[in-house]
Amino acid sequence: LTPTGMEFIPEGPHDPKTIAREAAARQPPSTLGEAELKGAGEQYFKSGTFPPGMGRGTQGSPDRNAVIAKAYDIAAERNVDPAELPKRWQTFKSEQTAITRFESGKQGDIIRSLDVATDHVGTLRELASALKNGNYPMVNAIMQRLAEATGSPVPTNLSAASQIVSTELLKAIGIAGAGGVEDRAKIQRIFASDRSPDQILGAIDDVARPLLVGQLKGLRQQFGQATGLPLDRFEERLLPATREWLKGEGHGAKPAPAAAAAPDKAAAARKWLQDNPNDPMAPAIRKKLGIP
Numbered sequence: 001l002t003p004t005g006m007e008f009i010p011e012g013p014h015d016p017k018t019i020a021r022e023a024a025a026r027q028p029p030s031t032l033g034e035a036e037l038k039g040a041g042e043q044y045f046k047s048g049t050f051p052p053g054m055g056r057g058t059q060g061s062p063d064r065n066a067v068i069a070k071a072y073d074i075a076a077e078r079n080v081d082p083a084e085l086p087k088r089w090q091t092f093k094s095e096q097t098a099i100t101r102f103e104s105g106k107q108g109d110i111i112r113s114l115d116v117a118t119d120h121v122g123t124l125r126e127l128a129s130a131l132k133n134g135n136y137p138m139v140n141a142i143m144q145r146l147a148e149a150t151g152s153p154v155p156t157n158l159s160a161a162s163q164i165v166s167t168e169l170l171k172a173i174g175i176a177g178a179g180g181v182e183d184r185a186k187i188q189r190i191f192a193s194d195r196s197p198d199q200i201l202g203a204i205d206d207v208a209r210p211l212l213v214g215q216l217k218g219l220r221q222q223f224g225q226a227t228g229l230p231l232d233r234f235e236e237r238l239l240p241a242t243r244e245w246l247k248g249e250g251h252g253a254k255p256a257p258a259a260a261a262a263p264d265k266a267a268a269a270r271k272w273l274q275d276n277p278n279d280p281m282a283p284a285i286r287k288k289l290g291i292p
Helices: 016-026 034-047 057-077 082-104 106-133 136-151 160-178 182-189 197-227 240-247 265-275 282-289
Strands: none
Touching: 034 057, 034 082, 057 082, 082 106, 082 197, 106 136, 106 160, 106 197, 106 240, 136 160, 136 265, 160 182, 160 197, 182 197, 197 240, 265 282
16 A cells, blocks of 8 residues: 555556656756767766766756666666666775875875986986996986986086985985885995995995885885776876886896996096096096096
8 A cells, every 4th residue: 555545556656666757757858969968977877976067956957867867778788787886986986086196195296206216316327337337428418417307416426426316215215104214324324425336236226226116016006906097007107217117127227247338448438538628527537547
């Protein structure tokens, strides 16, 4: 029986389905075009939300009803249980929140800081390698590039460059919350001002690179799990050199074999001195070559 004591007949005049169907029939038709309705239906299917500006109240009811109906049609076409849609909408909302955090929130700040530090450490590695191989023309170019990247004065030697980069590295791991007091003290120690090119290369390959790459890989995994996006979307946000570090390539790779060095380092150094007699590095290079 119905609440009023009348006999209930399925699909009869008192069946809620019949009442809803008749109420919908009395409403004016939707004003949405086919393409607009399809797009709005896709949005509602994915997020449970209507497009911005869709009419509210009685006036917008026909459009909203049409969009909901289209969304449920899409669900049926894709073999999605309509009862699962609210759960999908919640997942979508969580993923959008995560995307915002990785773009402009704390995670985004951490990624950008680690990205820049990785690039600068890689540049320092290029500098140490060039000094080791006696490629002095390349040394000047790298120092200029490092100064432009960090906003610091052009370093005149490896020690000055190391201090600039180690400061950037410590700042990045501090923002990321990586490492403890001992780890940071170790970084300051291994990038001290009296280190040789080989020592700097070792410090980068054995300490700085694993630390930075480890942090970035962890963030990449978090990004994929939280946003539901493919991992290459994370890597697209990084500088090209940082992407190479994640792949184990580029200036993050191990030092090249000695055979790859210039065949005559002394001759290259003397030629460089002839072309750059007043360069700040010239006295140290003359001393190394035994030139008065």
